[in-house]
Amino acid sequence: MSYAEHRKEQAHQDVNAGGADHSWEEEQCDLLHSGFLERVSGDDQKSVLFLSIWFTSGIYKCKLLDRQNHERCFLNVGSLENLFQNLNAAIASNELEWLPEQGTR
Numbered sequence: 001m002s003y004a005e006h007r008k009e010q011a012h013q014d015v016n017a018g019g020a021d022h023s024w025e026e027e028q029c030d031l032l033h034s035g036f037l038e039r040v041s042g043d044d045q046k047s048v049l050f051l052s053i054w055f056t057s058g059i060y061k062c063k064l065l066d067r068q069n070h071e072r073c074f075l076n077v078g079s080l081e082n083l084f085q086n087l088n089a090a091i092a093s094n095e096l097e098w099l100p101e102q103g104t105r
Contacts, residue, residue, distance in 0.1 A: 029088040040067045053083070062087065064096070071098040 025033040035049030050065040060077045073096040077083045
């Protein structure tokens with residue numbers, strides 16, 4: 001194995017392993033977690049799902065971006081305590097209203 005191949009493998013392992021225990025996510029938020037692990041076809045640097053969270057007017061809100069399908073949705077989450085489980089349940093039950101992502105190519 002060449003040095004370049006070795007470094008590429010190391011980088012891939014660092015990104016995908018990172019030493020973190022993801023058993024809770026895999027058990028409690030399987031769809032959401034798999035969307036973070038899956039890569040956009042044609043771009044191994046980006047996961048299919050991207051989540052941003054912010055706090056405004058006393059409420060946590062989030063934006064979930066589906067990079068594969070170029071869509072986004074917004075969700076008021078109230079508190080952070082059950083954010084991932086609630087978001088996973090909304091994905092599973094098809095409750096999210098997906099909108100076209102602005103500025104897509």
